[in-house]
Amino acid sequence: DAGVIQSPRHEVTEMGQEVTLRCKPISGHDYLFWYRQTMMRGLELLIYFNNNVPIDDSGMPEDRFSAKMPNASFSTLKIQPSEPRDSAVYFCASSLGFSGTGGFNYGYTFGSGTRLTVV
Amino acid sequence: SQQGEEDPQALSIQEGENATMNCSYKTSINNLQWYRQNSGRGLVHLILIRSNEREKHSGRLRVTLDTSKKSSSLLITASRAADTASYFCATDPDRGSTLGRLYFGRGTQLTVWP
Numbered sequence: 001d002a003g004v005i006q007s008p009r010h011e012v013t014e015m016g017q018e019v020t021l022r023c024k025p026i027s028g029h030d031y032l033f034w035y036r037q038t039m040m041r042g043l044e045l046l047i048y049f050n051n052n053v054p055i056d057d058s059g060m061p062e063d064r065f066s067a068k069m070p071n072a073s074f075s076t077l078k079i080q081p082s083e084p085r086d087s088a089v090y091f092c093a094s095s096l097g098f099s100g101t102g103g104f105n106y107g108y109t110f111g112s113g114t115r116l117t118v119v
Numbered sequence: 120s121q122q123g124e125e126d127p128q129a130l131s132i133q134e135g136e137n138a139t140m141n142c143s144y145k146t147s148i149n150n151l152q153w154y155r156q157n158s159g160r161g162l163v164h165l166i167l168i169r170s171n172e173r174e175k176h177s178g179r180l181r182v183t184l185d186t187s188k189k190s191s192s193l194l195i196t197a198s199r200a201a202d203t204a205s206y207f208c209a210t211d212p213d214r215g216s217t218l219g220r221l222y223f224g225r226g227t228q229l230t231v232w233p
Contacts, residue, residue: 108209112160
């Protein structure tokens with residue numbers, strides 16, 4: 001398997017523009033997570049999906065952020081309009097989740113991330 | 120907060136030495152995981168230890184878990200320059216409302232000098 005695939009790897013955009021980040025999870029993984037990483041705030045969970053359904057979006061900073069998972073093999077994170085404070089590395093991760101007992105007992109597989117710079 | 124906290128924030132050692140990183144957390148957990156992140160890359164899963172386990176090994180990695188103290192440690196033996204990375208612990212809290220997600224700490228930056 002090619003792992004979790006994110007695109008683009010780098011994105012530089014002007015303030016006010018729409019930004020769309022893309023993620024292809026590992027086939028068969030039924031959990032998908034979007035994280036944001038900055039030096040100041042560390043790794044923040046934005047939203048996660050189980051079987052394509054959003055489970056918890058409480059980490060989405062504002063209405064400017066939206067995420068979709070139209071099918072099991074694709075998810076997008078959209079920022080509209082973008083602002084300089086959105087500059088960060090955005091990671092997508094997927095996981096099998098549960099094996100039946102004992103909690104969330106599979107690891108996450110992370111993509112290589114999208115480095116977003118809003119100027 | 121349900122996330123783990125790693126200690127120390129930064130660790131600098133020579134090749135061949137052992138590196139020990141610690142993680143403390145506040146709630147009961149189902150399991151605890153450790154991840155590594157090389158500069159400019161995504162996190163990589165290293166090892167998972169369940170709440171009923173006390174120690175686990177994987178190659179040069181040794182993880183311990185003390186649920187009574189709500190703490191875990193990651194030991195890397197005979198470190199190499201290639202071990203230079205940030206190391207994160209992540210907890211799966213034993214609470215129904217949080218099932219399905221992990222809580223990551225801020226990480227320990229390990230530098231191994233040749």
